[in-house]
Amino acid sequence: MNGTAKAWRFVIDVARCEDCNNCLLACKDEHVGNDWPGVTGPQPRRGARWIDVVRKERGQFPLVDVAYRPTPCQHCTDPPCVAASGGAIRRREDGIVLVDPQKAKGRRDLVESCPYGALEWNEELQVAQKCTLCAHLLDQGWKEPRCVQACPTGALRIVRLDDGEAQRLGAAERLEPLHPEHGTRPAALYRNLARFEACFVAGSVAGPVAAFPSGAVECIAGATVTLSRAGQTLATATTDAFGDFKIDGLAERSGRYSLVVAAEGRSRILDVEVKESVSLGVVLV
């Protein structure tokens, strides 16, 4: 496996994906009913997800957000599927990992070889299939695979870079691989994965406000919210016009934090436990 050759790589921005599913449908349009010899056999008419848009909803009503992670084959530099395949799956010089529809026939075991779940079993053809990066099109001179072409938000891009260039791009754009712990050196790079993987603490700060002497409960804008643990400040936020704050980037099941909300010369301390994202609702100060 050559890491210095220029390899095709997905660059995927989770924050730009809106679950429009154009990628999934463009993939179906390209592959259902079409045989691309040397690259892949036809995709089943229904059910295949060579690019899977995975949904993550965080928080509780009404302080929620939602993110989507398009997840195709990662076209790993050290693909475990290739290792397991005995030659039925190969990684090309340009980084594209392809299943040979003939050699892989009957090899249901290959489906299990991918830690990302990118291989799917085609019952009719008795073969494992997956994203080919539209190799048949790139080989014809297309600039992008179908999913990237159809993506309206720029959530999906494709670049052809060697490892050094990919590292520099990753540093410049704060990209990271999905599940590096699998140790497969995935070529795909993600941006804003935290929207998917991290947790937030959010709330709406309210109380009487000096500017409105009626004494009614108002949204408090400009309140300072400080998240700390064991006396160490981890993050601060300022509330918006609706008194809302959101402190993001916390690890799942990371335990208890202290939250100090300071506003209008008053303050309130809350004890927050983070298992998943927490919407505190209205925090009266």
Next chain:
Amino acid sequence: MTFDSTKLSVLLYGLEKLLRLTARRHPAFAARLKQKDLVVQIRLRDGTQGRTFVFQGGAVTSRAGLHGEPRVTLSFETAAIATRLLRPRRTQLDLVSAAKTFQVETIGADEEVVWLSETLNMLATVGAEYGIEVGGGVRRFTSNTNGGVVFVHVKDGKILRITPIELEDGDAPTWSVEARGKTFTPPRKSTVNAHTLAWKSLVYSPDRLLYPMKRVDFDPDGERNPQNRGTSGYVRIGWDEALDLVAKEIQRVKRQYGPGAILNGSGSHHTWGALGYWLSARLRFFNNVGWTPVAHNPDSWEGWYWGAAHHWGQSARNGGGETYNTVEDLLQNCEMVVFWSSDPEATSGVYGAHDGTVRRQWLKELGIPLVHIDPYFNHTAALFGGKWIAPRPGTDSAMVLAIAHVWMTEGLYDKAYVAERTVGFEKWQEYVLGREDGVPKTPEWQEAETGVPAKDLRALAREWGTKKTYLAAGGIIGFGGACRTANGIDWARGMVCLMGMQGLGKPGVNMGCLQQGTPVDTRFFFPGYSEGGMSGDLAGTAAAVNVYPRMPMAPSMNSVQQMIPRLKIPEAVVDGECEGYPTDPRTIEGQFFRFQYPSPGHSRVKLYYKYGGSHFGTMTETDRFARMYRTDALEFVVNQSIWFEGEAKFADVILPACTNFERWDISELANCGGYIHHAFTQMNHRIAVLQHKCIEPLGESRSDFQIFLDLAKRLGIGMAFSEGSSELDWCRRYFDATDLPKAISWEEFAKKGYYVIPPLPANRRDPVSYRWFAEGRPKDTPELTPLPGDYTHGFRNGLQTQSGKIEFESSSLKRFDPDDPERPPILKYVPSWEGPHSTELFAKYPLQLVSPHPRFTFHTQSDGKDSFVNDIKDHRIPVEGRDYWIVRLNPGDAKARGVADGSLVKVFNDRGAVVCAAKLTGRVGPGIVHSYESSAVYEPSGEPGRSPDLGGCINVLTPKRMQIQKSHSIAAMSCLVEIAPWVPSEVQQ
């Protein structure tokens, strides 16, 4: 012999040579000539001159003089007229004018006259090249859809792929907008929707109707068994049998019952194309038959048409607003955008594909704060963030009043603008402040209705009142959402009132969300589908404005003055009577004319000719429709449909139509015209498209045009319908009517398939919507309406309202019915008639269901049918082999009912039940459930119309009641239901 006579002789002699030469050069033409053996005479009416043409076995011979028994005679009044009309470069206006004055007549059977005419027209078109070879035996065609323009790659007569259009260097440049030190330019490609990318699966769907069918127990000469509609099966029949049967039934009911007996209706949306759309060929056919139309309610516009129009006019837009150059104004001047029941990322504006998405990304780049008001945490909110405020459905107008209350009491509105540009403010203020009824419409007051905390309402009102704000109300200005609640009329007029207080039209203060108002060239003429295509219908479409004078044709006019309101079809058919109010957008007052069915002296409908299967998915309380079909009130039901779905399964005879990929058409991207005048300002590029006939129609299916023509020929109205022009001829006629010929030749357009209409240079862009109004100048936006007579202060001075101003107190409502408690002249809060105030019903059905326009389908198009779209996780969920519609509910409500994520549930009320898959989500609050409307699949678990639907037609549950009595308006978004785990054994309700 006169000079003209000599010329005619030469022309006729030359015609034979031309026919033979063309057949030698073009195999397609030779094949055409082989279709018929025919003796044709072209002559003068007085018989003094003529030539006889014999078409036999593919050969053409002719000789001077009148010989034999002609099957077809083409008769001209004089030699001068004949020579003028037989010239290769005759004008269409000349020909049509001559036909209308009987200077030229065709005599013969329609079948043969039409054949001859199409054959002669073919002389001009045969041999042209359509599409571009891209290698490997693949030809790239172009087409257009409800969700974007596309390239269609075809190999061996089969669609290989359907892709967005990437612009080439030679295509027109793309505009840029300079704002706040940045330059914004959209990418040089078209975008598409998921439903557009699903088209291959729809063309090759297992549910395609591939041949005509007849219900097995339907015998037109014996037992018709209407009670079995929807349950008995079908048998394949030939086209001749089907067409003969339908034509015979049409003639029978006309003979037996007189005018009015034939009812026809379509869905609101068709496969795309200016000629094939339901406002085109269909109208021309039925106008020539004489029919009772299904009168459409303004189904996506309700509150705007029946409400907002009374406060700011804009009736021609169904009450929606101007849409000019707001992209530039918003980016340069706006400080906040409020999305109110606005989810352009779900509805793509309408027809707008994803072109608006990239522009909304610029909002984020500029850091402009956003607010989203919607009971559902919608996709626009999810993608772009901002403050989400979730009022209970149908309470938006209470929020409106409370915002106005804050502005009035804290002085946060534009007092000079209110004084100069509006009327009736004091009267409304009396009500808002509680001086009229003793109830001040305070933030606390609204909290009890809406569930929105008073503090949030105050914060919103103060932000809005101190920042230059754009209000996005609906998916475009007016489309969908809250305007379809029981008090959608109040919401929509509330939007106008709020803008009236903040200075609509001032820099940065306007309506929209970058979905409309791109700086494309609005002055280049290419008509939209509402302009009637080939209909010639001057009353039922906008054809009279431009298309009719620019595309000469005979007009078509319905001789039957009777219609049935779409939301009341079952009552009209079964009970035999109903009343309605028209969608007549010519003036504000057009909607006041109550009509009754049946019309005086007219027959009740006996024959229902339905196009497509969509009403179960899109109308209200839709089991009514199934039950209607199973009575004997309708003697004959024919359905012309592409797919075997929905209502098509309730017909006696089914006529299989093809998709737009299998026929010729012509159109522009996102241009519907008419009610969304200049709708293409949603797009980053204006793109006109020749919709190539990419493949042959599947099976025995035929284009709508062809089916109508085949029937018309049997009814003796063949020439009246097609004027002897084929679909491709009509495309050419349409092309000639646009501004395209000034920019591109027909030949180049036909080959390349598309033309990008260049944007105007920055100094010639349209003025911003309503800037003229805010500044007290005559109107300077390129909008032809309102009609001159609707201006009080002279043409293009002021709004369409009586005062010419924004009217907080509506003069049209004061004139019509000042005491109507459902729609008083000022906006008041009228609680929803189906909601928390419906005490008994609410106790029984405590969940409020919102059912907005779907995201991944275009109405029922691309749902079901084994479409790719069904694999989208947020569209349907597969459970034990069936793809179930999704209902979304709050985890707390689910827990209380023992409902698990992904499990099957019965959503039900007194009107019916629908089995859905449950999605538990914090995107709806407690007490609210969300499910899209427009399922294409209607699958009653037992008796149709009386058993739970497994297909997902959520409108089975929604109320048939009008928003207000004096309207024809859907209130589908006000619906109380209960949810319980589904027990499959529970088939009968």
